[in-house]
Amino acid sequence: MPTAxxxxxxxxxxxxxxxxxxxxxxxxxxxxxxxxxxxxxxREAERLGVACRGDGGRRSLGSPCCPLPPPPPVRxxxxxxxxxxxxxxxTLSENxxxxxxxxxxxxxxxxDKDFLDKYGLKPNDQILAEEKHKELFEELVKKFKVExxxxxxxxNSVKVAQWMIQSPYKAATFFGCIGTDKFGAILKKxxxxxxxxxxxxxxxxxxxxxxxxxxxSDNRSLVANLAAANCYKKEKHLDIEKNxxxxxxxxxxxIAGFFLTVSPESIxxxxxxxxxxxxxxxxxxxxxxxxxxYKEPMMKVLPYVxxxxxxxxxxxxxxRAQGFETEDIKEIARKAQALPKANLKRQRVVVFTQxxxxxxxxxxxxxxxxxxxxxxxxxxxxxxxxxxxxVGGFLSQLVYDRPLTECIRAGHYAASVIIKRSGxxxxxxxxxx
Numbered sequence: 001m002p003t004a005x006x007x008x009x010x011x012x013x014x015x016x017x018x019x020x021x022x023x024x025x026x027x028x029x030x031x032x033x034x035x036x037x038x039x040x041x042x043r044e045a046e047r048l049g050v051a052c053r054g055d056g057g058r059r060s061l062g063s064p065c066c067p068l069p070p071p072p073p074v075r076x077x078x079x080x081x082x083x084x085x086x087x088x089x090x091t092l093s094e095n096x097x098x099x100x101x102x103x104x105x106x107x108x109x110x111x112d113k114d115f116l117d118k119y120g121l122k123p124n125d126q127i128l129a130e131e132k133h134k135e136l137f138e139e140l141v142k143k144f145k146v147e148x149x150x151x152x153x154x155x156n157s158v159k160v161a162q163w164m165i166q167s168p169y170k171a172a173t174f175f176g177c178i179g180t181d182k183f184g185a186i187l188k189k190x191x192x193x194x195x196x197x198x199x200x201x202x203x204x205x206x207x208x209x210x211x212x213x214x215x216x217s218d219n220r221s222l223v224a225n226l227a228a229a230n231c232y233k234k235e236k237h238l239d240i241e242k243n244x245x246x247x248x249x250x251x252x253x254x255i256a257g258f259f260l261t262v263s264p265e266s267i268x269x270x271x272x273x274x275x276x277x278x279x280x281x282x283x284x285x286x287x288x289x290x291x292x293x294y295k296e297p298m299m300k301v302l303p304y305v306x307x308x309x310x311x312x313x314x315x316x317x318x319x320r321a322q323g324f325e326t327e328d329i330k331e332i333a334r335k336a337q338a339l340p341k342a343n344l345k346r347q348r349v350v351v352f353t354q355x356x357x358x359x360x361x362x363x364x365x366x367x368x369x370x371x372x373x374x375x376x377x378x379x380x381x382x383x384x385x386x387x388x389x390x391v392g393g394f395l396s397q398l399v400y401d402r403p404l405t406e407c408i409r410a411g412h413y414a415a416s417v418i419i420k421r422s423g424x425x426x427x428x429x430x431x432x433x
Contacts, residue, residue: 101154160392257286385424
């Protein structure tokens with residue numbers, strides 16, 4: 001589905017991809033790359049460290065029934081900050097966290113079977129919008145009661161991080177591309193309501209990217225139109241002085257791998273700036289097709305990556321692309337951690353979730369396993385956006401330079417909140433201690 005803004009490459013809006021040379025993976029791969037706010041990948045709750053077991057209990061990192069091992073916490077570098085159990089919190093500045101990616105407006109509504117039939121949709125399906133779906137989004141809004149949410153993988157994570165941080169507002173910044181239309185206006189409003197300092201590149205060639213979640217009973221059919229999400233231009237937005245000043249204000253940076261299909265030159269500029277100034281740059285593998293078909297731009301960015309996120313499927317694909325010759329998740333994490341790095345003042349950290357099994361974290365000195373959270377199946381409402389929530393929780397502690405063990409614990413907490421609600425939404429305030 002090439003657009004006027006992106007005639008040759010694939011693009012990911014949230015977890016969506018659009019086919020382009022080189023050939024993309026099969027339809028199953030495309031279907032699973034939907035906005036994480038509107039669709040969870042298979043076993044999403046497991047991948048981010050949430051698993052269901054028959055005992056109906058909940059175990060979390062550091063809880064009395066499942067205490068963490070005693071070794072001292074790993075930090076990026078020593079700083080004089082209060083211990084993690086102190087009531088005194090360091091003061092954050094605005095724009096301390098920076099995210100850049102593919103923004104989508106998620107449009108959710110309960111629809112009838114006739115609506116699905118009209119547009120050839122199936123329950124529990126995940127597709128990219130075609131020409132026949134052109135009027136679907138407008139009709140959905142006119143005919144049904146809809147809810148809007150700011151979506152897209154990176155934007156979700158930044159939004160969750162801001163929620164976990166709470167104060168100050170606008171601690172998190174987000175860059176991405178939208179259209180000059182009513183959906184773009186709604187998306188800006190939703191980002192503002194989430195207290196995220198969103199600065200969108202607005203263009204008129206393509207409409208704002210959207211993802212329709214058509215709900216029938218316990219099923220949902222998802223249709224994504226990436227549109228403007230493909231159209232981000234470094235020279236027209238990132239390079240502008242007032243925008244670049246926001247980049248320079250940040251201390252921690254996060255970009256999902258999907259953005260490698262849209263503007264790798266923008267990622268490189270941000271990543272190299274972070275490295276040169278000894279700041280923390282983080283990246284997500286995002287989906288297997290990124291490692292498979294966008295290996296070259298990924299490997300240009302990887303030397304600047306201080307924290308690499310992924311799940312077990314993405315890690316396995318990455319390992320094959322790198323020629324690691326191992327399927328052991330711990331060994332993959334260790335090898336990924338040891339890949340060449342530009343800023344030697346900071347060790348690289350690799351965090352892989354792997355379903356109901358332990359979450360793996362590799363640092364320079366060790367590879368550790370962390371038990372996953374456990375949730376009763378009856379508590380799980382919607383795993384959509386849960387993976388992004390994990391990253392958001394992690395980042396919310398990383399900006400305070402808290403121990404990595406706390407970052408992982410916060411990631412699991414944020415995910416556990418999101419899976420009990422519809423979409424990537426959350427209550428007014430977190431209850432994380």
